[in-house]
Structures are given as C-alpha cells and as structure tokens.
Amino acid sequence: MKKFEYIEAEDLEDLLSILWDFKNEARVIAGGTDLLSIFKDQYLLSYPKLVVNAKPVKELDYVYIEGGILKIGALTRLSTLLSHPLVIEKFPIIKEAIMTIATPQIRNVGTVGGNLCQDIRCWYYRYPARLGGPLICLRKGGKTCLAIRGDNRYHALIGKRCYAVCPSDLAIVLCCLNAEIIVVKKKNQRKLDVQSLYTPLGLSLQPDEIVKEIQVPCNYGFRQRFIKFTIRRPIDFAVLSLAGQLKFEKKDLSKWIITFGGISYRPEVVVVTKYFQKNEKTVEKLLEEIVRSVLVKAKPLTKNAYKIPLLKGLSRKLIHSLM
Amino acid sequence: MKREIKFKLNGEEVTAEVESHWTLLYFLREVLKLKGTKEGCGYGECGACTVVIDKMAVNSCLFPVMEVNGKDVLTIEGISGPGEALHPLQKAFIEEGAVQCGFCTPGMIMSAYALFEEKKNPDDEDIKEAIEGNLCRCTGYVKIIDAINAAKRGK
Numbered sequence: 479m480k481k482f483e484y485i486e487a488e489d490l491e492d493l494l495s496i497l498w499d500f501k502n503e504a505r506v507i508a509g510g511t512d513l514l515s516i517f518k519d520q521y522l523l524s525y526p527k528l529v530v531n532a533k534p535v536k537e538l539d540y541v542y543i544e545g546g547i548l549k550i551g552a553l554t555r556l557s558t559l560l561s562h563p564l565v566i567e568k569f570p571i572i573k574e575a576i577m578t579i580a581t582p583q584i585r586n587v588g589t590v591g592g593n594l595c596q597d598i599r600c601w602y603y604r605y606p607a608r609l610g611g612p613l614i615c616l617r618k619g620g621k622t623c624l625a626i627r628g629d630n631r632y633h634a635l636i637g638k639r640c641y642a643v644c645p646s647d648l649a650i651v652l653c654c655l656n657a658e659i660i661v662v663k664k665k666n667q668r669k670l671d672v673q674s675l676y677t678p679l680g681l682s683l684q685p686d687e688i689v690k691e692i693q694v695p696c697n698y699g700f701r702q703r704f705i706k707f708t709i710r711r712p713i714d715f716a717v718l719s720l721a722g723q724l725k726f727e728k729k730d731l732s733k734w735i736i737t738f739g740g741i742s743y744r745p746e747v748v749v750v751t752k753y754f755q756k757n758e759k760t761v762e763k764l765l766e767e768i769v770r771s772v773l774v775k776a777k778p779l780t781k782n783a784y785k786i787p788l789l790k791g792l793s794r795k796l797i798h799s800l801m
Numbered sequence: 802m803k804r805e806i807k808f809k810l811n812g813e814e815v816t817a818e819v820e821s822h823w824t825l826l827y828f829l830r831e832v833l834k835l836k837g838t839k840e841g842c843g844y845g846e847c848g849a850c851t852v853v854i855d856k857m858a859v860n861s862c863l864f865p866v867m868e869v870n871g872k873d874v875l876t877i878e879g880i881s882g883p884g885e886a887l888h889p890l891q892k893a894f895i896e897e898g899a900v901q902c903g904f905c906t907p908g909m910i911m912s913a914y915a916l917f918e919e920k921k922n923p924d925d926e927d928i929k930e931a932i933e934g935n936l937c938r939c940t941g942y943v944k945i946i947d948a949i950n951a952a953k954r955g956k
C-alpha cells in the first residue's frame with residue numbers, strides 16, 4: 479500500500495479549500511472502495527500525498543425532488559439510493575442498475591460521486607506494482623495503447639487513442655435519463671451533461687473540482703429499462719450495458735432514448751423520435767438507427783468484434799421490453 | 802505519522818495508534834491479532850473480510866482504518882452474546898454442515914448478521930442477495946442458505 483496522509487473535511491467549504499490549496503497533491507476519498515485499490519496496487523506513476531475524507535460533509539448526502547428535478551447529493555451511498563422511496567417509485571431503472579453494481583458490502587460504503595468518478599478497469603493500466611507494474615501505456619503518457627496488440631476482449635469498440643471503457647453503470651443510466659452533473663470548486667460551479675464528464679483520457683474534472691450533485695429531470699418516460707451483460711452474474715463489470723426509455727411526446731409520437739455502456743470511454747446515446755407502432759417494423763427501424771448513429775463509429779480491435787452482434791441482440795431485447 | 806482513533810470494537814471502547822494508510826483489515830489482523838476476519842482477495846471481490854460497521858456489512862479490506870473513528874465495529878469474535886459460547890448463526894452453520902474449509906465462514910456469518918439487523922424475517926431471495934458479495938469455493942452455497950434459514954427459525 480502506498481502511504482498517504484489523511485484528513486477529514488469538516489464541511490463543503492473546508493473540502494473545497496483543501497483541494498484548492500493542494501491541487502494535485504490531494505485526492506478526495508468518499509467510500510474508498512476504488513481509491514484504496516488504487517493505493518494498494520500502485521499502478522499510477524505519481525500519487526497524491528494527502529487523502530481528504532469527504533464523508534463527514536453531510537450536506538452532500540441527500541435525495542429529494544424539487545421543481546420537478548430529482549437531486550442526489552454526491553456522497554449518497556449506493557445502498558441508500560437503491561432503497562430510496564423516490565427511486566423505487568419514479569426511477570426503477572436506477573434501482574435496476576444499482577442492483578447489478580458490485581456487492582452489498584461495496585454498495586454500503588460506495589457513493590454516487592465515487593461511482594461516476596471511479597478509475598477505469600483496463601488490465602494493462604491497472605497492472606499492479608507487486609507483479610512488476612506500473613505499465614506505461616498511452617493513458618499514462620506512454621507511446622502506445624497496450625490493449626491494441628494485447629488482450630482487448632473487454633475494451634472499447636469506439637476508441638480515441640485509449641480503448642478503456644467507462645466502468646460506471648450509473649453513468650449509463652443517468653445519461654439515458656438526461657441527468658446533469660453539478661461540479662464545484664472554490665468560488666465556482668458548473669453544470670455538465672453526463673457524457674461530458676468523461677474524456678478519452680480521463681475525467682473532465684480539474685484536480686480541485688468535485689462532483690456535488692446529480693440532477694435528474696422527472697419527465698421520465700413511460701417505460702424505462704436497464705440491461706447489463708456480464709460474464710459472471712453477481713459482482714461483475716459490464717461487458718455491455720444498455721439503458722432505454724420510451725416517452726410519448728404527443729399522441730403516438732414516441733421518443734426513444736437508448737444509451738450504451740461498454741463500447742467507449744463515455745455513455746453513447748441514440749435518440750429516435752417516431753410515430754409509434756407496436757410491431758417488428760419499429761424494432762427494425764430503431765436498430766437501423768443504432769447502427770447508423772453509434773455502430774458506424776465502431777472499429778473493433780482484434781478480440782472484441784463479438785460486441786457488435788451482442789449489442790444488436792441486446793438492443794433488440796431492450797426495444798421489445800420497452801414496447 | 803501515527804494518529805489516534807477511538808471506536809467501539811465488539812462492544813468495548815478501543816483507543817489505538819494507527820497509520821493513516823492502514824485498512825481496517827490490516828489493523829484487525831496484524832495489530833490486534835484478531836484473525837477471525839480473513840483476507841481473501843483484498844479488493845472487495847470475495848467478502849472474506851466482511852465486518853459489520855454501524856449495523857451494515859462492509860469489506861474491511863477496502864475500509865480506511867481512520868474512518869472507524871467514532872463508529873461501532875463488530876467482527877466474528879464479538880457476535881456471541883454474554884455467557885453464550887457461540888452465536889445462533891455459528892451454531893446453525895455447524896449443525897447444517899455449512900462449513901467446509903471455513904475460510905469464507907466468518908464473512909458469510911457477518912453478512913447474515915447484518916441481514917438480520919435489517920430484516921427479522923428474510924426470505925430466500927433476501928438471503929441470496931445478502932451473501933452475493935461472499936464467495937465460497939467449497940459448499941455450493943445451498944448449506945449456507947439452509948444454515949441462515951435455520952438460524953432465522955431458531956431466533
């Protein structure tokens with residue numbers, strides 16, 4: 479384990495000033511379920527000296543609806559969200575997704591902010607020091623992506639230099655629900671859509687910024703559904719994940735929002751508005767749209783082309799379950 | 802740098818000097834020599850290190866020791882009541898044949914313990930969900946579920 483110093487933030491203001499003062503030398507810890515493994519494996523080239531515990535900042539632990547928007551504090555634990563009456567009643571898709579995330583033990587400490595900001599799972603990137611790491615791939619400033627010539631079966635179909643996929647299932651669902659992310663730092667606040675939190679080589683956050691709140695509009699669809707394909711049933715990251723919602727705009731004019739995880743560094747989105755007929759023709763049209771707007775960008779690596787037919791099959795299943 | 806923490810461990814107040822980067826698991830096993838809690842993977846995947854903190858099951862291998870300050874921690878060594886050699890869950894695991902090599906057992910029992918804290922009368926689905934984060938390479942889980950059910954009936 480890489481050594482670190484530890485302090486507890488007293489409140490949000492204190493947390494933001496510590497991050498402001500220390501910049502790259504400090505890192506927020508929420509549940510620690512991801513951060514401690516980063517310190518254990520020592521796979522990064524440099525480590526912050528200071529870990530700031532954000533958990534005592536109780537003002538970021540909440541779930542409520544205000545003005546037609548579900549507001550979730552970044553320090554809300556996954557298990558709290560899972561059993562929250564507002565989520566169960568209005569956003570079953572969030573519950574469906576959290577049920578598939580990790581284990582009860584991890585959901586009891588892991589937070590919403592930590593889930594969105596967790597580090598990627600590429601096995602070259604995470605190659606631990608005790609086995610001879612760290613490996614210096616492109617994401618760490620090296621020349622090449624080691625996955626391109628290596629075992630890339632779980633890597634992205636749409637790559638931009640790095641082929642690691644967004645590991646957060648919550649991101650896929652929140653993107654489908656059109657959520658926005660409130661990011662704060664000392665003296666500044668900004669709003670991002672879920673896709674913009676991720677860039678091909680890491681999060682779009684500055685070292686002194688944190689995710690403060692997630693805002694999910696309550697004009698959710700008529701039906702919502704989450705599908706995750708994994709190798710093991712419990713405790714596994716997604717090979718592919720899909721979230722979908724079907725809304726009715728006007729009589730019979732339907733809007734389909736479908737997001738995909740496991741294919742790129744961020745959730746990928748397809749939105750289709752069309753007159754609704756409950757038949758195979760609709761299914762085929764939507765599938766064509768998915769191919770036209772998302773799969774067209776796919777450039778499979780040596781071992782992950784199987785994700786294309788898998789994605790089509792799962793999309794068909796998703797569309798059927800939404801109809 | 803050593804830091805002082807105070808917390809409740811198995812019903813007793815503990816004050817200790819710890820290093821900031823230790824995990825709770827390291828502190829329990831290597832410093833306090835409480836070897837009931839096991840280390841399987843060290844990454845949240847196996848549940849062998851499960852302890853109960855403020856009534857919730859948690860992986861002690863991914864829990865910073867600094868964070869137990871002020872909290873109530875229960876390990877397998879502390880679940881039996883006063884004057885009781887074994888907790889009903891421990892007895893049920895033995896009687897139902899739910900222990901083979903025994904490596905997963907403390908973690909399984911702590912997960913089941915946390916489940917009973919939350920639900921007095923869990924059904925099979927609740928039980929399966931509660932032990933989803935606990936791997937067992939020996940029993941095939943059936944006897945473990947039987948044992949948790951038996952403990953529930955005996956309560």
Ligand SMILES: Cc1cc2nc3c(=O)[nH]c(=O)nc-3n(C[C@H](O)[C@H](O)[C@H](O)COP(=O)(O)OP(=O)(O)OC[C@H]3O[C@@H](n4cnc5c(N)ncnc54)[C@H](O)[C@@H]3O)c2cc1C
Nearest residue numbers: 508509510511512513580588589591592593595647689845
């Ligand atoms: C065995 C295992 C299986 C898993 N399976 C899944 C899965 O199937 N699907 C899935 O989605 N996830 C999965 N996860 C990931 C898990 O959900 C995350 O570890 C957890 O949600 C992280 O939350 P945390 O509060 O513990 O984060 P921490 O470990 O405290 O933090 C993680 C990272 O985010 C940063 N951070 C934390 N909070 C904020 C914030 N508010 N603003 C900015 N940065 C922040 C930290 O600095 C750190 O870099 C799994 C994890 C494990 C260990």
Ligand code: SF4
Nearest residue numbers: 600615623640641642
């Ligand atoms: S996919 Fe990204 S993280 Fe993995 S080896 Fe390639 S550049 Fe590195």
Ligand code: FES
Nearest residue numbers: 841842843848862
């Ligand atoms: S040792 Fe903690 S989960 Fe395996």
Ligand code: FES
Nearest residue numbers: 902905937938939
């Ligand atoms: S009894 Fe051996 S791992 Fe469960």
